[in-house]
Amino acid sequence: MELEDVSAPVCCEPLSGPVMDQDEAADLARVFKALADPVRLRLLNLIASAQGGEACVCDLTGPFDVSAPTISHHLKILRQAGLIEGERRGTWVYYRVIPERLTRLSGLFALPDLSGA
Amino acid sequence: MELEDVSAPVCCEPLSGPVMDQDEAADLARVFKALADPVRLRLLNLIASAQGGEACVCDLTGPFDVSAPTISHHLKILRQAGLIEGERRGTWVYYRVIPERLTRLSGLFALPDLSGA
Numbered sequence A, B: 001m002e003l004e005d006v007s008a009p010v011c012c013e014p015l016s017g018p019v020m021d022q023d024e025a026a027d028l029a030r031v032f033k034a035l036a037d038p039v040r041l042r043l044l045n046l047i048a049s050a051q052g053g054e055a056c057v058c059d060l061t062g063p064f065d066v067s068a069p070t071i072s073h074h075l076k077i078l079r080q081a082g083l084i085e086g087e088r089r090g091t092w093v094y095y096r097v098i099p100e101r102l103t104r105l106s107g108l109f110a111l112p113d114l115s116g117a
Helices: A022-035 A038-048 A068-080 A099-108 A112-116 B022-035 B038-048 B068-080 B099-108 B112-116
Strands: A084-089 A092-097 B084-089 B092-097
Touching (some): A022 A038, A022 A068, A038 A092, A092 A099, A099 B099, B038 B092
16 A cells, blocks of 8 residues: 655644545545554554654564564555654664644544533 | 444553554554545544534535445444444434544544653
8 A cells, every 4th residue: 555645734623623625534534544454553552652752663573473574564654644754873763653643633533512511 | 345343442542552452453443444534534524513413314415426325335334433323313314423432532642741741
C-alpha cells in the first residue's frame, strides 16, 4: 500500500462539529487506512510510549513476528500518513510521533456536547 | 467488507501508555478499517453533529452521490465497528453515535506527557 504524504494539516473540527468536506474526509480516510493494521498500531504504541519520546528502529523489530523489511514498510506508511517522523543518527533511524497529528485525531473524536449534556 | 461486531470494550489506554497487546491491536485495527472510508467518515460526521444527537436514515442519503443500499452498507459497517447504533421507529431507522467508543478513540490519541513536557 502506498500512501501520499498527507502531512499537510488535516484540520481541526471534531466529528460532532461542522460538515466535513470531501477533501478532508479523503485525507482522514488515508490516515485511518494507515492505522487499520495491528502491527502498525503496535509500532505506533511503541514509538509513542518510548522513553525520551523516540524509539530506535533497532528496538522496533524484536517485538514482532515479521521481518525487518516488513517493519520498515509499516514505518514508511505511518510516516507517509503524517503520524511519525524519523531522523537518521549514525547507524540507526530514530522515530517519534508527530504530536500535532495525534492531538488532531484526539480532537476529532471529542464529544463535548454529548458528554456535557 | 464484513466486520465482526467489536462493540465489546476495546479499552482504555492511550497510545503513549502501556504496551498494547495483540488482541487489542486487532480490535482497534478493525475499528480504523471502518473509519478508513470518506463516505463513512462523512456519515459519522452527519450523525455525530445531528440535532438532538440522532439522524434519521432518511436524511443520510441525500448528501451523497451513492445509492441508498450503499449508504445502508456503510452504516452497517459503522454499526458493526461499535461506532453507531440504530433504532427503528415507525418507517425509519434513527442513528446515533456511541459516545463511549468515540471517547475511547479520543483517549487513544491523547498525549498528556508530550504536550505537558
